[in-house]
Amino acid sequence: MAGTNPVFDRLNKQIEKERYAGFGQPQQGRQGQGAQQGMQQASAGYAAQDAMSAQQLDEMYARDTAGSVDTGRVTLDDVIVKSLVLFVVTVGVAAASWVLTSGSPGLTLPLWLGGMFGTLALGFAIAFMKKVSVPLIMVYAVLQGAFVGAFSQYINSIPRYEGVVMTAVLATACTFVAMYAGYATGFVKVTSKTRRMFFFAIVGYGIFSLLQVVLLMTGVLDGWGFGGSSGFGVILSVVGVALAAYSLAIDFDSIDNAVRVGAPSKYSWLLAHGLIVTLVWLYIEFVRLFARLRD
Template identity: 45%
Template sequence: MANNPAFNRLEKDARAGYAGFRTGGQGGAGAAGASHAANDQLSARQLEDMYSAPSAVRQGTDRVVTMDDVVMKTLGLFAVVLVLATVGWGIAAALPGLGFMVAMGGMIATLVLGLVIAFKKTLSVPLIVGYAVVEGLFVGAISQLFAVSFDPPGTPAFQGIVAQAVLATGATFAGMLFAYKVGLIKVTAKFRRIVTMMVFGYAIFALVNFGYAMFTSTPFGFGGTGALGIGISLFAVGLAAVTLALDFDSIEYAIKTGAPQKYSWLLAHGLIVTIVWLYLEFLRLIARLRSE
């Protein structure tokens, strides 16, 4: 549930000009990054300058990241998540006890792998793909457990909690992309800092809440299925949705500053993480509403 891990690395590497990059005849993002490498962080003005600067070009024949790269990597990782989610669902349906273990183990594994990917000095594609595999198993298993717990017997698949959460996630993604593209949502440096702090704050709350729910056997943890619990879920859904705008902005930032093509994996990973987080929060919200 952490913020997109791509942006912090992109900002840091952009300030260093992306190792091995040079700019075209008019300067560009690489030179802008190198000239400010001594600064601890970019000012809002510097960030805007980097956005408006021409893209850097790679020395030699290596390519820089493009929108097509990000789209293809995102679709590829999403396909991995879907395939493994089917496996996780099947395991949970056939062996509920094992399915619960897959869900809990997958949650812990995604947390650990996510931190490794975010803080590893070098970008590792196998780690990103491995994260998608584990995440898929986790999502499939937890989805099946939610369906068994909150779908009345005989509920058609298209009316089930999973279908509703998927539909809500897709609609929210489309709405946020539209709002970002037409300028209804503008991601500034201040906006990003505020949302990032809120995300990390909610991540800490979620871990504490999980422990509280496990040790007290309280459904959903703090707030339960009452008004407070529903309010918490609505806040989480809104926060995940706003984080999508940060992900869209990170993708544009990488393209504008001439990030290496390999960064498309990191950007795709960040986007998938946010989409899955949004889906899981919708699952919790609908489950709480059905429990009223």
């Protein structure tokens, strides 16, 4: 299962296309555009200032400078909070799905397939909708949790894969921390060139993964798909983990860009959604890798 992240691609394109009615525009640009209007209003402004009392002036100057929250822009704290909300929803539903499928194995396939195809459909809807739909994002998190729980329980129920799920969880957490540290210190760089290379790599891997899913469902392939548990199959899983890990750096950079240019606060939900999607993708790739190594 491969996970592209059109969410951040869409946001980056919109940031470049328009400056959100003044969001993120350089100060000099705004001053140049409003110079004539400012001159026309100068005399009226001075007269109004003269009419203000000394107390009113003191109160005005004593006010705190308007921050990102006051001006309706994306903040890092906002993205973190919303990411935690979606993470809790996803993990909570995954835990419920794990318990349900453990007691009723017959529910494994419906939850697995329902969650997988449901998130696929909703993912495209969320990525290409003109408006940010918080309800759809929450439903996506629920379906994603249902899929993750059923998938994880199935893997854990196979004796030779016992412990793979927990190992994959720890590996995902460690990779997240390592990639953030690497990005924050500049060791892992994201440039326009690496973004283009990553885009073509992810498109190719996505097509490859969709083809593999179709062949698995039609019975042409079995097990883990192309390469099985051979050395070639392990290499494919390593490639998947590497792509998902670098996708985290892309996500971090996209969040930084949104905060820097002052994107509207509504996009904090979209940014959080994209980050959780990448985390789940990374977890799935780790499960596949460790399971193949067990074989």
